Amino acid sequence: MLPLHFPDNNLLGALSSTLEEIFKLPVTILQKPFPLEQGKDPVRNQYNSTWILSQLLRQIPDESSKILGVTSLDLYIPVLTFVFGEAQLEGKAAVISSYRLRDELYGLPKNPEKLKERLEKEAVHELGHTFGLIHCREPGCVMYSVTYAEEIDFKSKNFCNACSILLESKKKIHPEG
Amino acid sequence: MNLNKNNQSVNILVVDDELSVRDSLTKWFKEDGYRANAAADANEALKKLKPGAWDIIFLDIKLPGMDGMELQQRIKSIDPNATIIMITAYASVDTAVKSLKEGAYDYVTKPVDPDYLSHLVANVIKQRRLLSENIQLKERIQELYEIDQIIGENPAMLKVFDLIKTVAPMDTTVMIKGESGTGKELIARAIHSNSPRRFFPIITVNCGGLTEGLTESEFFGHEKGAFTGALYRRKGKFEMANGGTIFLDEVGNIDPKAQTDLLRVIETKQFTRVGGDEIIKVDFRLICATNRDLELAVKEGKFREDLYYRLNVFSISIPPLRERRSDIPLLCNHFLKNFAASMNKPQTRFSPEAIKQLETYDWPGNIREMKNAIERAIVVAKGSSITVDDLPLPPSLKAVPEDQSLGAVEKAHVKNVLEQMGWNITRSAEMLGIDRATLYHKIEKYNLRK
Numbered sequence: 001m002l003p004l005h006f007p008d009n010n011l012l013g014a015l016s017s018t019l020e021e022i023f024k025l026p027v028t029i030l031q032k033p034f035p036l037e038q039g040k041d042p043v044r045n046q047y048n049s050t051w052i053l054s055q056l057l058r059q060i061p062d063e064s065s066k067i068l069g070v071t072s073l074d075l076y077i078p079v080l081t082f083v084f085g086e087a088q089l090e091g092k093a094a095v096i097s098s099y100r101l102r103d104e105l106y107g108l109p110k111n112p113e114k115l116k117e118r119l120e121k122e123a124v125h126e127l128g129h130t131f132g133l134i135h136c137r138e139p140g141c142v143m144y145s146v147t148y149a150e151e152i153d154f155k156s157k158n159f160c161n162a163c164s165i166l167l168e169s170k171k172k173i174h175p176e177g
Numbered sequence: 178m179n180l181n182k183n184n185q186s187v188n189i190l191v192v193d194d195e196l197s198v199r200d201s202l203t204k205w206f207k208e209d210g211y212r213a214n215a216a217a218d219a220n221e222a223l224k225k226l227k228p229g230a231w232d233i234i235f236l237d238i239k240l241p242g243m244d245g246m247e248l249q250q251r252i253k254s255i256d257p258n259a260t261i262i263m264i265t266a267y268a269s270v271d272t273a274v275k276s277l278k279e280g281a282y283d284y285v286t287k288p289v290d291p292d293y294l295s296h297l298v299a300n301v302i303k304q305r306r307l308l309s310e311n312i313q314l315k316e317r318i319q320e321l322y323e324i325d326q327i328i329g330e331n332p333a334m335l336k337v338f339d340l341i342k343t344v345a346p347m348d349t350t351v352m353i354k355g356e357s358g359t360g361k362e363l364i365a366r367a368i369h370s371n372s373p374r375r376f377f378p379i380i381t382v383n384c385g386g387l388t389e390g391l392t393e394s395e396f397f398g399h400e401k402g403a404f405t406g407a408l409y410r411r412k413g414k415f416e417m418a419n420g421g422t423i424f425l426d427e428v429g430n431i432d433p434k435a436q437t438d439l440l441r442v443i444e445t446k447q448f449t450r451v452g453g454d455e456i457i458k459v460d461f462r463l464i465c466a467t468n469r470d471l472e473l474a475v476k477e478g479k480f481r482e483d484l485y486y487r488l489n490v491f492s493i494s495i496p497p498l499r500e501r502r503s504d505i506p507l508l509c510n511h512f513l514k515n516f517a518a519s520m521n522k523p524q525t526r527f528s529p530e531a532i533k534q535l536e537t538y539d540w541p542g543n544i545r546e547m548k549n550a551i552e553r554a555i556v557v558a559k560g561s562s563i564t565v566d567d568l569p570l571p572p573s574l575k576a577v578p579e580d581q582s583l584g585a586v587e588k589a590h591v592k593n594v595l596e597q598m599g600w601n602i603t604r605s606a607e608m609l610g611i612d613r614a615t616l617y618h619k620i621e622k623y624n625l626r627k
């Protein structure tokens with residue numbers, strides 16, 4: 001896991017534990033962030049998540065099979081107005097942003113617990129894509145596709161039975177990851 | 178395309194000259210489980226186009242070479258059913274409206290809100306699914322009308338209609354008996370179409386056409402390599418009929434081994450494919466038909482008695498056409514109307530003599546023979562009505578006189594026999610059951626000439 005302009009270490013620690021628990025794989029927090037200015041669109045004032053993925057692939061340590069970038073900056077892909085995160089489908093890299101997960105962005109009071117839960121769900125969701133999982137139709141499954149922050153609250157941070165079985169089979173095909 | 182399944186049956190093509198748009202959109206759709214592909218320009222897009230290949234096409238209005246608007250026209254000419262959504266980087270309402278007038282479903286302006294895009298695609302799929310279901314339902318409604326396609330007002334046929342209505346809602350096995358050409362399959366379809374199984378298939382097996390030894394494979398399917406030539410696994414007719422009805426036409430013709438197999442599947446509702454060991458459970462209703470006297474076949478030991486009783490639970494006998502002559506004009510006019518319309522021919526009626534002949538003829542081939550005779554008559558007819566000369570009926574019938582007195586009928590009959598025998602007096606007399614002198618006398622009396 002590589003923090004990229006993400007100052008909240010407590011949140012990172014909690015996220016790391018959740019990912020270890022759900023994926024049953026060891027998680028290491030890297031401390032070598034790379035400059036993000038090249039990925040910034042000054043007009044949109046957003047950061048290109050596809051460019052960040054390409055940079056993350058260069059940072060991946062030999063002993064790791066997946067890398068997750070975590071940022072507090074607002075992410076976009078050119079054709080969409082924003083993204084909560086992006087991942088390589090059945091690839092190695094994923095990135096998530098806490099920017100649009102914060103209640104205060106929508107004029108609501110700060111809610112650190114909700115932010116933590118949303119961030120965990122987005123991290124599991126994007127990493128699920130790197131294991132080859134696609135969006136699930138089960139509303140409670142973490143792989144359920146959402147486009148609003150509030151919708152994230154309706155799903156769990158866990159995979160449904162079908163996605164769990166699929167994930168385990170993918171992990172067996174690629175035992176290193 | 179089967180839109181009733183999951184997203185993987187939906188194919189999306191993204192046509193955009195910007196690599197980032199192509200990559201990000203196809204990736205976004207793939208994460209949703211859709212099958213997505215991309216083309217960088219019109220030429221690449223056209224190479225990937227063929228009817229039915231793409232359900233949704235995202236098309237950039239501004240493309241190098243041929244622009245999106247022109248490509249939209251080309252796509253519509255190749256695959257009019259594809260749903261086109263225009264992509265524009267410029268919020269040009271004029272161009273967007275023009276594309277909508279040309280048949281595009283909608284347009285999106287880059288960058289597009291993910292929620293909007295998600296709902297747009299979901300709506301397109303919903304609309305296409307409804308359209309597809311609508312077509313399927315119309316086809317099914319057509320099937321439901323099939324009972325109306327059976328024509329007849331004769332009391333014997335009215336009894337058949339009553340029996341169909343009685344037995345259709347039940348799951349009872351039905352045996353349809355009738356001569357060849359009486360419309361046994363139409364009756365079977367009417368029963369199926371009016372049963373709760375109507376939304377599942379009716380599978381017909383013509384048992385008369387089955388080669389001995391291949392019947393088992395036809396009924397139950399086979400696994401790959403089950404026998405020489407079995408290159409692929411094949412589903413049998415019973416498996417295909419799961420949920421619906423299996424119609425065994427000419428069931429009296431199946432060989433003894435197939436009779437045993439058939440009895441077992443009727444009793445257990447399960448079987449294994451040839452060369453396989455997986456037990457396949459099926460839910461079907463059985464309708465069978467025969468033009469043979471199965472009771473006689475049972476007595477002669479040619480048909481299993483236990484199978485006969487399993488099949489003959491509810492029996493419907495269709496009378497031959499000669500036993501319901503009052504229906505002949507109705508049927509003839511029905512076929513005349515249908516064939517004349519489909520062939521774009523002007524004939525709208527039969528001449529009175531033609532109708533009389535049609536009513537008099539015995540129709541050994543029943544309705545099938547009548548249908549073919551009328552089709553042929555419409556092909557050869559020159560005038561506005563079908564005449565006696567247009568009908569392909571045996572010559573003996575063409576001489577049926579207007580005068581139905583005994584003398585006139587005898588005259589016509591003697592003349593016909595003479596013509597059939599080539600005016601050979603000895604053979605004609607033998608056929609008529611009279612001596613030669615009497616025949617000469619009748620030739621003289623009726624003034625018959627070669």
